Every structure is written in structure tokens, then in C-alpha cells.
Amino acid sequence: MVRVLVTVLLGTAVVGVVAGILPGISADNGWAVLTAAILVGLLGAAVRPALVRVLSAIGWPGVVLGWLVAQSLLVYVALWLTPGVHVDGFWPAFWASWIGAVLMSIGLWVITAGQPGVATRHLLRVNRHFRRSVPPTDTPGVLFIQIDGLSAPLARWAIHAGNLPTLGRWLSTGSHTLTEWHAQLPATTPASQAGLLHGASDQVPAFRWYEKTTGRLVVTNQPADSALVESRCSDGRGLLAEGGVSVSNVFSGDAPTSLLTMSTVAKQSGPARYLSAYLLDPFGLTRSLVLTVGEIVKELHQARRQRVRQVIPRMRRDWRYVLxxxxxxxxxxxxxxxxxxxxxxxxxxxxFCDFVDYDEIAHHAGPARPESLAALEGIDGVLATLEEVALAAPRPYHLVVLSDHGQSQGATFEQRYGVRLDELIRRLTAAGGVAVPEENEQKGRAKVLRAGLSRDTPRYDEVPGRPAAEEIVVAAGGNLALVYFARVPGRVPLEEIEERYPALLAGLTGHPGIGWVMVRSRADGPIVLGRAGRRRLADDHVEGLDPLLGFGPRAADDLRRHDGLANTGDLLINSLFDPVSQEVAAFEELIGCHGGMGGAQSRPMLIHPRTLTVPAELTGADAVHRVLVGWLEQVGCRKSADLIREG
Structure with missing residues (x-):
């Protein structure tokens, strides 16, 4: 009752302000304003559910048109019906609806700021019809929330610092425990989700890669390419196969219901009901838009603060990132x-839902910077709301929070050395294998296609046509780069590379920004080359200084695995890693990065109920997938493979 009274009073104030400032709308007295506010609310509650169904059936044109004018029509009808209120046509009502929605959103935000349970009550009210229509069950469900890019060390630190009070409460009360797992190379979302959701991380050698057989550059955050990769990963028995729901992921996990998921977005012919309802909710959407503007203003302030304080490392955060x-x-x-x-x-x-906001901010600001930690706090607030919603759901839910990888920080390769990796390779592969002055490079040099090496240059997916005319393709993701000699089929061995480009390998391993280079030899198989030594992966024989020293005890195993993946590069290049500062040097223009080796990027976490146990050691996303599937079978919301075979 209090909520209704507050909403009516705030709506009355908003209608009064709109009538006072907009030409074409006027009211005789305060009672007319109050009546108009009540009519606007009643009409919206009565008509909007039917509008969602009708406009969703029409498709995107209907939803977009409804988003633009539906609330305006409701406001116009309400004002027209209210005695003592005068409106001169539709357009004053159109502007009144948008201005009123913004003012209402700001007012509700001010009134409800800091009050616990506000979001929960709104969500339960919106979904109240399910409480009556869905029969309850004692069989638990499982809600997997992925916090993209959060490393286990940073998660522990943020919990101790009080940035994650919900997760901290779960751990301190003993309901949950935190387990760290190892993300195999490449430590990136598509590879980890291919493992977590399908148990097939070996289908993804990097965030982006080149396929010699088709002359295709694959990027897994593009719908067509993610669908292609999922077709290779899926066996029909993914993590979400039995009645599951995929939300905001790269791959679907074979979920029957897949929403906002990259690999299935092309299969959706029209707007889903949930999206239509969100767009046609004037206060829900407008509130989000108002807070989005606030987030943009906050970003501008925080970016300026980094510049004024001369925080290092940092990067230019342009308007694309701001939006x-x-x-x-x-x-x-x-x-x-x-x-x-x-x-x-x-x-x-x-x-299973992936929240990407922390990862995106950490890329540009740094994984432990204040703006990144604030994003984590927001996700922790989401967990608190979901915990409350779960108490009202028709089945009990186990809440599991996990990440796909961590992030490592450092000034970028180009910031440190004034050259991009593709430019360095171009100079080292110039005619005769000898670096030549830049003004003469055009003559006889190998043509190099860069993929994702700079935010200011076209990504591979933006380059028109097939890149088969390029001699060398450099596909980078974080501080890992895969290099392909595109015109030579199959894996090009070390001996042939040295014959074609005598200065390349020595130039790369001698560069201070390169940690190691992996290449396959005809005689010795995969070899890791460093500045002062080499390591033969077949038997781990080391000559000179081990190039993998400092990269962790699993580095050699990760590289042996990666050497056997389809479409891995002829060369695999990892940036420097400083074990003291824990810094790497991304080949992209990103301050926080992941994809290669070095630092916390390969140390994701899994926070789970204590009743759902894990092995002593978890290596790779495929191993985590097997654990998650076992949990679903344990709680009874998935049949075991043995039962399926018997059936």
C-alpha cells in the first residue's frame, strides 16, 4: 500500500511538472493532475500486457514502433479522458510521456536508493502470474552465474575488502566454498565456454584464428563464427541440454531455450517476449537508460581522473568504449x-548466464582499478537479488558462481616499444630476411594481415574478402598471438621458416617484449624458443635457460596440448611476463588482458555450495564441465549418461 501511495504521489508530481513546462498541455487544478496520474498508471497496467503479446507477434517493427509510441498513446488517452486536463494533439503527449518517464525514473531511484529488496519486489511483481501457474517441485535447480574475467586471487581480495558482501556472506557462513581452477591455453571466454558448456575446449585455439583450409579468419564473438564453432563442439548433450536456459553466452550448451546467446542469435526470427516486455516497460527501460547516461558520465570522470593522477599503465578510452x-x-x-x-x-x-561488464571495464581500466571493482559490486548486488528471487521460485535453487578466466595487467606491447607485433614481423620478414628501412619496406616484404592487434585498425572480421592473398596472418588475443604462413598448407616447420625468413625467429626471441615462441620442428616436434635457450616439449629437454621459467608448472603441458589443436598457428607467440610485477604486454591495446600465459589470467574460480563437491585439482574447462554435469545429475535435474543409454 505504501509503494502504491508513493508511486501515485510521485506520478502526480511528474504530471504537474510536465503540464507546467510543456506547451500544449495544461491542467485546471491539482485534482485534475492527480486524476491524470492515476489514469496513466491504470491504463498502463491494463493495456501493456496485451500490447506486448500483439506487438511481439508482429515482430521487430511492431516492438520498435511500440517502444516509440505505445506509452505516448496511453498518456494521450489518459490526458484526453481526464476532466480538467487539456492536451493539444498527440505530439505534446509524446514528449510528455518521455520526459515524464525520465523524471519518474529519477524520482524512483532517489526514493529507493539504498533500500534493500526493491529490485526483488519489482521482479516478483512482474512475474507474479508464474507463481500461480507453475506447480511447485522439491527437485532443486541450479543457477550458474559466470562473472567474466574474475580471477580467483582478485575474488579473494575483493571479498576480504568488502567489495563482494553477498559472496563474502556465503563463504563466511559456510554455505559455499571457493575453488580455484586452471584455465588451459588459451585463457579466453570462447575456449572456456566451449569447455564449460560443451566439454569441447579443444575446438577453440584462440579468441581469433585463421583456418588455412578455407582461408577464413574466425572470431568467436561474431554470430556466424560462433555458430560454426558450436556445430563442431555440440554432441547434443551439452550442460544445458535437458530443459536448460542459456543467457548472454557465446555458446548455448545445447539449451532448448537460448536467449541473448551469440551462437543462436541468427536463429531468432523476431523479438522474444521477455525483450518485448522490457522495451515496452516505460519505467523499466527508461530507468536503465537514465542509469546508462549516469554510467557514461561516471566513465568520463574516471577516465579523466586516471589522466590527471597519471595512473600507469592506462590507455585512451574512446567514445566507443564509453557507450x-x-x-x-x-x-x-x-x-x-x-x-x-x-x-x-x-x-x-x-x-547459465554470463555477466561481461567487469571483464569489459577491466580490459580498459585494469582488473583491480576502482571502476572495475565497482562493476564487481554491481554483480554482487545481482547475486543478492537472485538469492531473494530463488526463495519465491517454484523450486529450490543452488546458486553457483564461476569465472572463465582471469585478467593480467600491463602496458601494451605498442606502448612499451612503439611498434605493433604485425609491424615487427613485417620488418623481420622483409626481402632477404634482413630488416630494411621503413620507407623501403614496401619492396619485396611479406604481406602481413593483422587481426585484432589494435583497436584503431580493422579487425580481421572487418577485412573484406578472404585474406588468402596475404603471406602471413597475425591473429592476436590478449598477450597471445597465432602466426600463420597462409600460402603454405599444413603446419610450417621451423626449418622451412628459417629458410624462408632467416631473421624472423631470432628477431622475435631477441625482442624484449616477447616471452617465448613455440614452433614445430621436423626432427624434434614442438619446441619453445626463448631469448637464451629452448625447450623441447617431447621430452622437456632444455638447452640454455628454460624459456618457460616463471610461467608456472602447467606451462609445458598447456603448450603440448595446444600443439595438437586444429588450426593452431605455425608460430605461437606469448608476450613478456614479469614475475615480480605480474605484468604482461598485450598485443592488443588493452590494459587488462587474457588469452595467453602469465599472471592471474589462467586462474579462474568456482564458488559453489559445500554439498556439491569438486576434485582436489581442476585443470581445464572440460574438467569443470564434467563436475558441473555431475552436480546436475546429483541434484536430480539431469539424467545420467548411463540411464540414457539404458533408456
């Missing part, structure tokens, strides 16, 4: 939360 941060840290987070709440109230047995 992206607002979209991921507010709009997408709110939409994900709305979808998760609906699926839980529907009683979905298992849901």
Missing part, C-alpha cells in the same frame, strides 16, 4: 537480471 560500458554495465545487466528472474519463476531446471 559500450554504459550498455554492458547497465542495460545488459538489467536485462540479464530480468531474464534470470523470469526463468527462475518459470521453474527452469538449470540456467
Amino acid at each position: 559500450l560500458r554504459g550498455a554492458t554495465n547497465v542495460l545488459l545487466r538489467h536485462l540479464n537480471l530480468a531474464v534470470l528472474a523470469e526463468q527462475m519463476m518459470r521453474g527452469a531446471p538449470v540456467v
Whole structure:
């Protein structure tokens, strides 16, 4: 009752302000304003559910049109029906609806700021019909929340520092425990999700790679390429195969319901009901837009603060990132939360959702910087809301929080040395294998295609046509780069590379920004080359100084595995790693990065109920997948493979 009274009073104030400032709308007295506010609310509550169904059936044109004018029409009808209120046509009502929604959103934010449970009550109210229609069950469900890019060491530190109070409470009360696992090379979201959701991380050698057989550059955050990769990963028995829901992931995990998922987005012919409802909710969407503007203003302030304080390392955070941060840290987070709440109230047995906002901010600001930690706090607040929603759901839920990789920090390769990796390779592969002055490089040099090496240059997926005309393709992700000699089929051996480009390998390993280079030899198999030594991976024989020294005890095993992956590079190049500062040097223009070796990027975490146990050691996303599948079988929301074979 109090909530209704507050909403009515705030709506009355908003209608009064709008009538006072907009030409074409006027009211005779305060009672007319109050009546108009009540009519606007009643009409919206009565008509909007039917509008969502009708406009969703029409498709995207209907939803977009509804988003633009539906609330305006409701406001126009309400004002027209209210005695004592005068409106001169539709357009004053159109502007009144948008200005009123913004003012209402700001007012509700001010009134409810700091009050616990506000978001939960809104979500339960929106999904109240499911509470009546979905039969309850005692069989638990599992909700998997992926915090993209959060390393186990940083998670522990943030919990101790009080940045993650919800997770801290779970751990301190003993309901959950934190387990660290090892992300095999490459430590990147597509590879880890291919493992977590499908148990097939070996299908993804990097964030982006080149396929010699087709002349295709593959990038896994593009719908067509992610769908292609999933077709190679899927056996129909992914983590979410039995009634599961995939939300905001790269791959679907074979979920029957796949929402905001990259690999399945092309299969959706029109807007889903949840998205239509979100867009057509004037206050929900407008509130998100208002907070998005606030996030953009905050980003501008925080970027300026880094410059004024001369924080190092840092990067230029241009307008594209400013908009992206607002979209991921507010709009997408709110939409994900709305979808998760609906699926839980529907009683979905298992849901997997990836929250990418921390990872995106950490890329540009640094993984432990204040703005990145603030994003973590926001996700922790989402967990608190989901915990409350779970109490009202038709089935009990186990909440599991995990990450796909961590992040490592450092000034970029180009910031340190004034040259991009593709430019260095171009100079080292110039005619005769001898570096020549830059003005003469065009004559006789190998043509090099860069893929993702700079945010200011076209990514491989933006380069028109097939890159088969290029002699060398350099595909970078974080501080790992895969180099392909595109015109030579198969893996090009060390001996042939040295014959074609005599200065290349020595030039790379001698560069201070390169940690090691892996190449396959005809005689000795995969070899890791460093500045002062080499390591033969077949028998771990080391000549000179071990190039993998400082990269951790699993480095050699990770490289042996990667050497056997389809479409791995002819050369695998990892940047420097300083074990003292824990810094790497990304080949992309990113301050926080992942994909290669060095630092916390290969140390993700798994926070799970104590009743769901894990082995003593978890190496690789495929191993985590097997654990997660076992949990689903244990709680009873998935049949075991043995039962399926018997059936």
C-alpha cells in the first residue's frame, strides 16, 4: 500500500511538472493532475500486457514502433479522458510521456536508493502470474552465474575488502566454498565456454584464428563464427541440454531455450517476449537508460581522473568504449537480471548466464582499478537479488558462481616499444630476411594481415574478402598471438621458416617484449624458443635457460596440448611476463588482458555450495564441465549418461 501511495504521489508530481513546462498541455487544478496520474498508471497496467503479446507477434517493427509510441498513446488517452486536463494533439503527449518517464525514473531511484529488496519486489511483481501457474517441485535447480574475467586471487581480495558482501556472506557462513581452477591455453571466454558448456575446449585455439583450409579468419564473438564453432563442439548433450536456459553466452550448451546467446542469435526470427516486455516497460527501460547516461558520465570522470593522477599503465578510452560500458554495465545487466528472474519463476531446471561488464571495464581500466571493482559490486548486488528471487521460485535453487578466466595487467606491447607485433614481423620478414628501412619496406616484404592487434585498425572480421592473398596472418588475443604462413598448407616447420625468413625467429626471441615462441620442428616436434635457450616439449629437454621459467608448472603441458589443436598457428607467440610485477604486454591495446600465459589470467574460480563437491585439482574447462554435469545429475535435474543409454 505504501509503494502504491508513493508511486501515485510521485506520478502526480511528474504530471504537474510536465503540464507546467510543456506547451500544449495544461491542467485546471491539482485534482485534475492527480486524476491524470492515476489514469496513466491504470491504463498502463491494463493495456501493456496485451500490447506486448500483439506487438511481439508482429515482430521487430511492431516492438520498435511500440517502444516509440505505445506509452505516448496511453498518456494521450489518459490526458484526453481526464476532466480538467487539456492536451493539444498527440505530439505534446509524446514528449510528455518521455520526459515524464525520465523524471519518474529519477524520482524512483532517489526514493529507493539504498533500500534493500526493491529490485526483488519489482521482479516478483512482474512475474507474479508464474507463481500461480507453475506447480511447485522439491527437485532443486541450479543457477550458474559466470562473472567474466574474475580471477580467483582478485575474488579473494575483493571479498576480504568488502567489495563482494553477498559472496563474502556465503563463504563466511559456510554455505559455499571457493575453488580455484586452471584455465588451459588459451585463457579466453570462447575456449572456456566451449569447455564449460560443451566439454569441447579443444575446438577453440584462440579468441581469433585463421583456418588455412578455407582461408577464413574466425572470431568467436561474431554470430556466424560462433555458430560454426558450436556445430563442431555440440554432441547434443551439452550442460544445458535437458530443459536448460542459456543467457548472454557465446555458446548455448545445447539449451532448448537460448536467449541473448551469440551462437543462436541468427536463429531468432523476431523479438522474444521477455525483450518485448522490457522495451515496452516505460519505467523499466527508461530507468536503465537514465542509469546508462549516469554510467557514461561516471566513465568520463574516471577516465579523466586516471589522466590527471597519471595512473600507469592506462590507455585512451574512446567514445566507443564509453557507450559500450554504459550498455554492458547497465542495460545488459538489467536485462540479464530480468531474464534470470523470469526463468527462475518459470521453474527452469538449470540456467547459465554470463555477466561481461567487469571483464569489459577491466580490459580498459585494469582488473583491480576502482571502476572495475565497482562493476564487481554491481554483480554482487545481482547475486543478492537472485538469492531473494530463488526463495519465491517454484523450486529450490543452488546458486553457483564461476569465472572463465582471469585478467593480467600491463602496458601494451605498442606502448612499451612503439611498434605493433604485425609491424615487427613485417620488418623481420622483409626481402632477404634482413630488416630494411621503413620507407623501403614496401619492396619485396611479406604481406602481413593483422587481426585484432589494435583497436584503431580493422579487425580481421572487418577485412573484406578472404585474406588468402596475404603471406602471413597475425591473429592476436590478449598477450597471445597465432602466426600463420597462409600460402603454405599444413603446419610450417621451423626449418622451412628459417629458410624462408632467416631473421624472423631470432628477431622475435631477441625482442624484449616477447616471452617465448613455440614452433614445430621436423626432427624434434614442438619446441619453445626463448631469448637464451629452448625447450623441447617431447621430452622437456632444455638447452640454455628454460624459456618457460616463471610461467608456472602447467606451462609445458598447456603448450603440448595446444600443439595438437586444429588450426593452431605455425608460430605461437606469448608476450613478456614479469614475475615480480605480474605484468604482461598485450598485443592488443588493452590494459587488462587474457588469452595467453602469465599472471592471474589462467586462474579462474568456482564458488559453489559445500554439498556439491569438486576434485582436489581442476585443470581445464572440460574438467569443470564434467563436475558441473555431475552436480546436475546429483541434484536430480539431469539424467545420467548411463540411464540414457539404458533408456
